Amino acid sequence: MIWNASGQGEVASAGFAGEDKIAHFFVFGLLATLVIRTGFASGRAWAAVLLVSLYGAVDELHQSLTPGRFLTLRDWLA
Numbered sequence: 001m002i003w004n005a006s007g008q009g010e011v012a013s014a015g016f017a018g019e020d021k022i023a024h025f026f027v028f029g030l031l032a033t034l035v036i037r038t039g040f041a042s043g044r045a046w047a048a049v050l051l052v053s054l055y056g057a058v059d060e061l062h063q064s065l066t067p068g069r070f071l072t073l074r075d076w077l078a
Contacts, residue, residue: 002027002055006063024078028052 032045032052041047056076064071 002031002059003062006059006069007066009066009068020075021078024056024075028056028078031055 032048035041035048035051036045041051053076060071060076063069
């Protein structure tokens with residue numbers, strides 16, 4: 001779902017400042033939680049955060065290849 005959304009030229013927006021950072025925080029936080037709970041990171045939160053952060057960096061790169069979308073460090077940090 002994340003990968004497909006990053007490949008879209010336009011995404012739905014509620015229209016307030018910082019909404020995309022909040023969305024990044026919750027979506028990738030949920031992904032990290034799922035990584036831990038599935039046993040992939042064996043209960044190690046730091047491993048889940050590292051894996052999801054790496055995925056987020058690759059996703060930002062993927063997003064930058066989509067017309068009208070940009071790679072931003074702030075999105076990755078969120």
